[in-house]
Amino acid sequence: MATTNQKKWYIVQTYAGYENKVKANLEQRIATMGMEDKIFDVLVPVEEKVVVKDGKSKKVTKKLFPSYVLVEMVMEDQPWYVVRHTPGVTGFVGSGNHPIPLSDREVDDIMSKIGLSGSKKNNRPVFEMDLKKGDVIKVKSGPFEGAVGPIIEVLPEKGKVKFSVSVFGRDTLVEIDYIEIDKL
Structure with a gap:
């Protein structure tokens, strides 16, 4: 096995549905075997979504990579053994006994998807709704309650839609939250 003294992220394959159990087992093994200076972090990448269907919103947590766990570690014989025999x-993902680390770009992409970029945690969930441009909606609460109009743009990253409504006889674009509207 090639030894590097650099800490990198590696992908570890697990039994299906055992990701959180492997994370807990590995964290316990790191502590009991004194590997804190070689194995730094264990991560089960999940993405939070808010699914809005029939006017009701529900938070859903989805694993980005089912059956896989990410481990930040220095690849040496002893830490490899601790992880491999958890x-x-x-x-490990790689060829034979040669795990391949994730590139910095891959790590950045994954961290931004799960809301961890750098050391800041961004807990903004992604919204998923069965709406598209042209659908007609009715506002069920807020200052535009009762207003009806077509969707001009769907903004899932904000959890909002832009729709056209008549204000004082003129069509006006209004941005409104998913939870304040019903699809007609």
């Missing part, structure tokens, strides 16, 4: 782990 209950529920089937192996």
Whole structure:
């Protein structure tokens, strides 16, 4: 096995549905075997979504990579052995006994998807709604309650839509939250 003294992120394959158990087992093994200076972080990448259907919103947590856990570690024989022989782990992603680390770009992409960029945590969930441009909606609460109009633009990253409504006889674009509207 090639030894590097650099900490990198590696992908560890687990049994299906065992991701959180592997994370807990590995964290316990790191502490009991004194590997804190070689294995730094264990992560089960999840994405939070708010699904709005029939006017009701529900928070849903979805694993980005089912059956995989990310481990930030220095790749040496001893830490490799600790991770590889953790209950529920089937192996590292790579060829044979040569795990391949994630590139910095891949790590950045994953961290931004799960809301961890750098050391700041961004807990803004992604909204998922069965709306599209042209759908007609009715506002059920807020200052435009009762207003009806077509959707001009859907903004899932904000959890809002832009729709056209008549104000004082003129069509006006209004941005409104998903939870304040019903699809007609």
